[in-house]
Amino acid sequence: MEQQKFHINKLRVSGLRPTKQRLAISKILFNRRETFHFTIEQLKKVIEKNSKKKISLATLYNTVHAFKKKGYLKEIPLKGNQTFFDTNTxxxxxxxxxxxxxxxxxxxxxxxxxxxxxxxxxxxxxxxxxxxxxxxxxxxxxxx
Amino acid sequence: MEQQKFHINKLRVSGLRPTKQRLAISKILFNRRETFHFTIEQLKKVIEKNSKKKISLATLYNTVHAFKKKGYLKEIPLKGNQTFFDTNTxxxxxxxxxxxxxxxxxxxxxxxxxxxxxxxxxxxxxxxxxxxxxxxxxxxxxxx
DNA sequence: CTTACAGTTTAGAATCATTATAAACTGAAT
DNA sequence: ATTCAGTTTATAATGATTCTAAACTGTAAG
Structure with missing residues (x-):
């Protein structure tokens, strides 16, 4: 649960309220050793598997973009229908x-x-x- | 008008019928000294400006993809909403x-x-x- | 520990590029 | 001239993403 505090602080520092949804997404994205490459759709599936309370698609988009703007995620330029993000910034x-x-x-x-x-x-x-x-x-x- | 014959032959060789639309598009794309980088939407505007008979959007997509498959165009991997093509293959x-x-x-x-x-x-x-x-x-x- | 409100979340609508459909059209071989 | 596979076309469908407007929730202040 130290991780929890870490994420709460990280969000606060960035001027983002530490909401349940953002904390759940932070946990999925940043509590891992390996870097994570994902599309929104893939992230959605992982969240559904790991979290009982569902997070709306709009929130996933909002949060991923907010994290990107704060520099916690990087968008990978790659042709294709879906956009890729990377936890290695x-x-x-x-x-x-x-x-x-x-x-x-x-x-x-x-x-x-x-x-x-x-x-x-x-x-x-x-x-x-x-x-x-x-x-x-x-x-x-x-x-x- | 030698260009015309050239394009007709090029299309025939590729197993593509030299239709009015394909010839008009070939002219726009390949009768130029500089390489041309474009999106479908941009190509559409150029065609509208240079050709009185209109070509449907579906045909633009079909033709550009056919040209790409034959190796006359290259798709450029670039994040963004629209896909870029390049006459320099x-x-x-x-x-x-x-x-x-x-x-x-x-x-x-x-x-x-x-x-x-x-x-x-x-x-x-x-x-x-x-x-x-x-x-x-x-x-x-x-x-x- | 209530109040109040800006910041968030959400479902659903809207948008935008692209692809699919299926009917009408047209090169080109006969 | 006839025929038909290859093409074109308008339109519908799709899929990712963004917008909207209403409901919700941290949190600062009393």
Whole structure:
């Protein structure tokens, strides 16, 4: 139950009221050793499995976006119908397994870019995202 | 009008009937020196401006997807509501200007990745996508 | 430990991009 | 000219996400 206090404090510090729903979602998202990659729909399923009181879909959207705005979650740019989020907010990149549709972290130390061209005009780099799509080779034709 | 024959042949070779609509779209997409980055909605506007006979939205989707499947267009993985396509189908990466929402090609020679970690299991790399988001620094808070 | 109210949650409606449907149309082979 | 598979089209359907407006709830102040 120390975790509980930790989450309550974290929310308060961020100017977010520690409601039952936000605490339940915090527990699911942040009480884990491994980073968690998820879509809202996947999160919904996990919550339904782990919590008896249901949380409305709108609240899941609200909360995930609030957490993202506060810097506790990162959105992963990946084409597809659904948006992916990541509990690992540090600078890092991903393998995307096209067979399982799973994301896998690449530690930042394990990759580097060279010969970066100069940025256009007076623009500054905000973010660099590398996604490496992998799959088994026998795979069927993919249309994406 | 040599272009016309070229497009007719290209379509025939691909097993696509050279219909009026496909030729009109081919003209818009491929009769240009610069590569063209676009969403379906943007393409629709360009077509409306350049062609008196209107093409239905469904046909735009059908045609763009057919062209993509034949390898004449590439889909760019970029988070956001709309899907981006690129007439440059070679291996290359992009700057994404968050101020203007425009994509800018990075020539492949101008960038390289080092220390690539080994791919998971027995998977093979299918594709590597690098997107470098740039923006002016004075910019307002962005929520994305 | 009540009150009061801004912050939250919620169900359901609304929106937006995209895909499916199924009827009308059209290249092109005969 | 005929025929028919391939296409186009308007429209409906879908699916993710956002909006809305009403009900609810932390919590600060008395």
């Amino acid at each position: 540090s600078s890092h990149h991903h393998f995307y397994d096209e067979d399982t549709l799973q994301l896998i972290d690449i530690k930042d130390e394990n990759i580097s870019i060279n010969n970066l061209p100069k940025t256009p005009n007076g623009k500054k780099i905000q973010d660099i995202e590398i996604t490496i799509k992998v799959a088994s080779n026998y795979q069927k034709q993919k249309d994406n | 070679s291996s290359h990466h992009h700057f994404y200007d968050e101020d203007t929402l425009q994509l800018i090609d990075i020539k492949d020679e101008n960038i390289s990745i080092n220390n690539l970690p080994k791919t998971p299991n027995g998977k093979k790399i299918q594709d590597i996508e690098i997107t470098i988001k740039v923006a002016s620094n004075y910019q307002k808070q962005k929520d994305n």
